[in-house]
Amino acid sequence: MALEVDRLRKRFGAVQALDGVSLRVEPGQIFGFLGSNGAGKTTTMRIVLSLMRPDDGTVTWDGRPAHAWPRRIWGYMPEERGLYARMAVIDQLVHFATLYGVTRAAARKAALDWLARFRIAEHAGRRLETLSKGNQQKVQFIATILHEPDVLLMDEPFVGLDPINVKMLRSALLELRDRGRTIVFSTHQLEQAEALCDSVAIIDHGRIVTSGPTREVRRSTGHRVVRVAMESGDAGWLGEMEGVTVTRGGADYTEARVAPGVDPQAVLRAAVRRGPVLRLEVADPSLEEVFVELVGAIEAEEQTLAPGAGA
Amino acid sequence: MTALRNIRAIGRREVEVRIRTRSFLVGTLLLVLGVIAIAFLPVIIGHFDRTDTTRVAVVADEPAVGAQAKATIEALLNPSAGAGATTPGSQPDVTVTIESDLAAARRQAADGQLAGVLGIARAADGSLAFTYYSNDGAAGRSTAELRLAANSIAMADRLGRLGVSGAQAAALFAPVDLAVAWPDPTRTDPVRNVAASVGQDMLAFGMTILIFMIIIMYGNWVAMSVVEEKASRVMEVILNAATPYQLLAGKVFGVGVVAFVQYAAVIAGGVVSLQLQPAVASQVLGSTGAGDLTQGLTPALLLLFGLYGVLGFLLYAALYAAAGSLVSRQEDVNAAVMPMTLISTAGYMVGVYASTGLLDSRSPAITVLSVVPFLSPFMMLGRAATGVAQPWEVVLSLALLVGSIALAIWVAARIYAAGVLLYGQRPGMRAVWRLLREGM
Numbered sequence: 001m002a003l004e005v006d007r008l009r010k011r012f013g014a015v016q017a018l019d020g021v022s023l024r025v026e027p028g029q030i031f032g033f034l035g036s037n038g039a040g041k042t043t044t045m046r047i048v049l050s051l052m053r054p055d056d057g058t059v060t061w062d063g064r065p066a067h068a069w070p071r072r073i074w075g076y077m078p079e080e081r082g083l084y085a086r087m088a089v090i091d092q093l094v095h096f097a098t099l100y101g102v103t104r105a106a107a108r109k110a111a112l113d114w115l116a117r118f119r120i121a122e123h124a125g126r127r128l129e130t131l132s133k134g135n136q137q138k139v140q141f142i143a144t145i146l147h148e149p150d151v152l153l154m155d156e157p158f159v160g161l162d163p164i165n166v167k168m169l170r171s172a173l174l175e176l177r178d179r180g181r182t183i184v185f186s187t188h189q190l191e192q193a194e195a196l197c198d199s200v201a202i203i204d205h206g207r208i209v210t211s212g213p214t215r216e217v218r219r220s221t222g223h224r225v226v227r228v229a230m231e232s233g234d235a236g237w238l239g240e241m242e243g244v245t246v247t248r249g250g251a252d253y254t255e256a257r258v259a260p261g262v263d264p265q266a267v268l269r270a271a272v273r274r275g276p277v278l279r280l281e282v283a284d285p286s287l288e289e290v291f292v293e294l295v296g297a298i299e300a301e302e303q304t305l306a307p308g309a310g311a
Numbered sequence: 312m313t314a315l316r317n318i319r320a321i322g323r324r325e326v327e328v329r330i331r332t333r334s335f336l337v338g339t340l341l342l343v344l345g346v347i348a349i350a351f352l353p354v355i356i357g358h359f360d361r362t363d364t365t366r367v368a369v370v371a372d373e374p375a376v377g378a379q380a381k382a383t384i385e386a387l388l389n390p391s392a393g394a395g396a397t398t399p400g401s402q403p404d405v406t407v408t409i410e411s412d413l414a415a416a417r418r419q420a421a422d423g424q425l426a427g428v429l430g431i432a433r434a435a436d437g438s439l440a441f442t443y444y445s446n447d448g449a450a451g452r453s454t455a456e457l458r459l460a461a462n463s464i465a466m467a468d469r470l471g472r473l474g475v476s477g478a479q480a481a482a483l484f485a486p487v488d489l490a491v492a493w494p495d496p497t498r499t500d501p502v503r504n505v506a507a508s509v510g511q512d513m514l515a516f517g518m519t520i521l522i523f524m525i526i527i528m529y530g531n532w533v534a535m536s537v538v539e540e541k542a543s544r545v546m547e548v549i550l551n552a553a554t555p556y557q558l559l560a561g562k563v564f565g566v567g568v569v570a571f572v573q574y575a576a577v578i579a580g581g582v583v584s585l586q587l588q589p590a591v592a593s594q595v596l597g598s599t600g601a602g603d604l605t606q607g608l609t610p611a612l613l614l615l616f617g618l619y620g621v622l623g624f625l626l627y628a629a630l631y632a633a634a635g636s637l638v639s640r641q642e643d644v645n646a647a648v649m650p651m652t653l654i655s656t657a658g659y660m661v662g663v664y665a666s667t668g669l670l671d672s673r674s675p676a677i678t679v680l681s682v683v684p685f686l687s688p689f690m691m692l693g694r695a696a697t698g699v700a701q702p703w704e705v706v707l708s709l710a711l712l713v714g715s716i717a718l719a720i721w722v723a724a725r726i727y728a729a730g731v732l733l734y735g736q737r738p739g740m741r742a743v744w745r746l747l748r749e750g751m
Binding site for chain 1: 313320321324327328540543544548549550551553
């Protein structure tokens with residue numbers, strides 16, 4: 001039982017949007033789908049959801065073709081938010097849920113519960129267009145999950161949320177995962193993925209660059225990261241060591257990347273020899289560092305209000 | 312099961328969202344008031360006509376000719392004057408005064424106190440010479456009426472000079488009864504009287520206008536609704552739950568119900584008004600007036616109206632939805648629905664021309680066109696109401712209509728399925744054809 005995407009290919013005119021995309025999402029996991037604008041995230045999701053047919057390749061869930069499953073096992077939150085602007089919040093939530101077979105009464109109750117949980121219960125009877133963007137996005141999320149889908153695909157769910165709402169959404173996602181749901185979301189905010197995802201995949205120009213458990217992906221380049229804070233405040237000597245590159249110099253600590261083959265412990269020993277040490281840390285590179293190294297600088301699709309809250 | 316549930320849910324939303332709006336309520340109210348006004352139009356016109364008395368003066372050389380002219384004009388131009396005393400409270404259409412001073416009378420006509428002055432002089436050869444002094448000119452309404460009256464005055468005068476008595480003259484002018492029968496001796500259905508066939512003609516004409524309005528107006532609603540969902544990107548959310556076919560069917564069904572509700576109100580208003588018309592007419596006008604429309608309102612005509620209205624709407628609405636799915640912005644809707652607008656307008660125009668007699672509704676071309684699915688909703692009703700169309704033509708046109716609806720929904724669902732996820736592109740004919748072949 002897993003979501004398996006096998007060698008998907010899709011061409012739009014002159015553009016090869018997907019060029020053999022393969023993925024495996026374990027059930028009950030949160031899976032991060034990372035890539036720049038136009039890398040193929042949305043197209044992959046649309047194909048997984050049978051909204052679009054691939055030119056080639058297959059998608060299966062639990063061994064059966066994805067399109068053969070009833071629609072109610074899928075939840076989808078598109079990147080372009082889509083709700084009826086002039087309809088009351090509660091009315092459209094009930095409408096969407098009934099399309100998946102939820103009864104009106106059950107949908108109404110569940111919708112009110114979720115609205116209360118996201119602290120927008122007082123907006124239930126108001127027209128959607130009167131809500132702030134952040135609140136609209138929370139309504140969109142509720143619309144995606146009211147029918148309790150087994151597999152949840154979300155395109156950039158965190159874009160446009162302030163830090164408080166990011167926190168609410170994250171705890172909601174974690175709760176859904178703990179209830180056994182499988183969650184796939186795309187993002188270009190790599191801190192979010194790092195903090196939340198059990199596994200990730202990096203996609204670029206329609207190809208999967210790397211994928212796997214988050215920890216393995218972070219180690220996939222072979223680099224390690226050391227963070228050093230000397231009592232003298234001077235850690236400039238780090239950059240003079242063989243295979244070590246300072247990536248962040250600061251008053252509090254200095255961060256450096258250690259090339260594959262260089263033992264990070266050697267850096268630590270060198271620090272101790274230099275004088276009193278306040279902080280010494282060996283860590284995996286962040287997803288962002290891995291991404292930059294494998295793909296190049298990420299193009300922000302939209303500036304976010306949430307600069308990596310909680311990361 | 313799932314399909315029906317989703318079609319119902321989508322249709323239900325469409326109905327709820329539309330019926331709740333103020334514009335729907337106001338629009339329905341205006342349409343009902345409009346149809347009531349049209350139904351009572353004969354009564355209203357009669358009412359205003361009645362109070363509008365035309366005053367005419369007669370100036371004649373001979374007093375006898377003057378009196379004769381006054382009697383003739385009043386008898387000829389006041390329909391109810393034949394009954395002797397006019398009904399209390401109602402005024403005659405024309406009143407005639409006999410004047411002796413032509414110059415003074417002409418001044419009054421020039422000032423507008425009189426509609427005109429009819430001068431009558433005996434010419435040298437014994438015949439009467441008429442001059443009408445009026446601001447109406449040669450083509451005005453009172454001029455036309457007076458021309459008619461002058462003919463009768465001259466005729467009566469000539470008969471008098473030939474020695475024919477008044478009673479003999481009346482017998483001479485008594486109307487004859489013209490019997491009308493079918494040329495086909497085997498045809499047994501009765502020839503309808505003038506009132507019934509005129510009424511049925513007018514009703515069929517009005518119904519054709521209503522069908523045209525239903526198709527254009529609600530067809531556009533369907534297209535707008537599709538584009539609105541596309542523009543707001545709700546489409547992607549819904550398509551995860553429902554198939555394009557369900558979405559299309561739900562929309563057409565929902566808007567169809569709204570159309571039905573609105574037009575049921577309109578038709579109920581119209582039927583009730585027509586039933587009340589004779590009673591109101593007798594109350595207001597003192598006479599029942601012509602009950603043409605009431606007589607023409609037959610169950611068969613109503614049934615045909617319902618069939619052509621519903622089937623025509625389904626056929627066009629499916630294609631309107633498909634057209635809407637091809638564009639992404641509200642501004643582009645008009646261009647996308649142009650083909651449907653053109654075809655329906657063409658059908659409507661030809662239908663109207665045929666029913667008003669500008670085109671021969673019996674010609675082979677019109678007969679063939681009135682069976683063609685996209686045109687029959689606008690053309691067959693008028694032909695059926697006047698008895699021009701044979702029953703088999705009506706049945707054939709309905710059968711073709713039903714068949715083409717199935718085809719149109721199939722085509723529309725394919726275009727729709729492919730079109731709804733096309734953003735930013737404006738597909739031309741070739742792209743549409745490719746979509747049809749490939750499906751997605």
